[in-house]
Amino acid sequence: MGFVPGAGREMRYSEVTRLLGFDIMVRVQRQLLRHFLKTRDKHTSRDKCFIATLESLADLIFFCMYKQPKNSTAAADINLNTQRRQGFCEFCGNLTELSSFIETLMTGKPNNIELTEEIKFELSHKYCTEHRPQLMSGEWNPAYKQAKRSLTQFNVELRRLSLQCALRAIPNAQSGDQLVDAYFFQYMLSQTLSPSDKAELRNLARLMVDSKLSDNKKKMLVLQKFGFSQYEIGQKLLSRKQLPMTRQAVSKALSAIRKPFLLSG
Numbered sequence: 001m002g003f004v005p006g007a008g009r010e011m012r013y014s015e016v017t018r019l020l021g022f023d024i025m026v027r028v029q030r031q032l033l034r035h036f037l038k039t040r041d042k043h044t045s046r047d048k049c050f051i052a053t054l055e056s057l058a059d060l061i062f063f064c065m066y067k068q069p070k071n072s073t074a075a076a077d078i079n080l081n082t083q084r085r086q087g088f089c090e091f092c093g094n095l096t097e098l099s100s101f102i103e104t105l106m107t108g109k110p111n112n113i114e115l116t117e118e119i120k121f122e123l124s125h126k127y128c129t130e131h132r133p134q135l136m137s138g139e140w141n142p143a144y145k146q147a148k149r150s151l152t153q154f155n156v157e158l159r160r161l162s163l164q165c166a167l168r169a170i171p172n173a174q175s176g177d178q179l180v181d182a183y184f185f186q187y188m189l190s191q192t193l194s195p196s197d198k199a200e201l202r203n204l205a206r207l208m209v210d211s212k213l214s215d216n217k218k219k220m221l222v223l224q225k226f227g228f229s230q231y232e233i234g235q236k237l238l239s240r241k242q243l244p245m246t247r248q249a250v251s252k253a254l255s256a257i258r259k260p261f262l263l264s265g
């Protein structure tokens, strides 16, 4: 199965071809064929038959590549293909394993890519290496589980960051809370991100969630920036039990906040 792209993942051959594009698929199939010849071929009749099959598949894709499309939807298809090629991991700003593999193929020298066990199309087309559901060992990946649990919050923070990034002159995070909006406003003033920095914004949202920078902490930071003392901040915010927070609780929460999220001045 390792010598036919997608077979291990139960993806249809045409599906994989659509994802990769004809040009890459030809190269990948030929490379897998060479790999088989080098490592497995015992010159049995079964092997000869298998080699002929792989050759036919590579030829088929090659001829498909030069076939004239019947109608003019080709442009839209190409577009879709490039969009999927730039696919982000569902949980962060890294490319999915498949996308980053494709990027290596497109930018690097495909002939030099070593066909290791991982490249036998066990690559995830939804997640990056860090967030793949299962580790190479077959065990569940704790980073995947954590990211899955916090997906809603990730999308909330990503939306706020993107909105604020698109309109820096005024508070625009649209969080529903003035202090939280003020935090995003102040935070974005010290950043050089633009709305097209999609990967960076996604990574930032992921870091925000993983660092447990709650809305309450954002409010503390912004109140601190406005010059309120820790005692006064505590009086303005409510704890989880809906009571004013003590100075100690505010101090503890503030000291736990990671550096990149502090507001300058």
Ligand SMILES: [Zn+2]
Residues within 6 Å of the ligand: 089, 090, 091, 092, 093, 094, 127, 128, 129, 130, 131
């Ligand atoms: Zn990821």
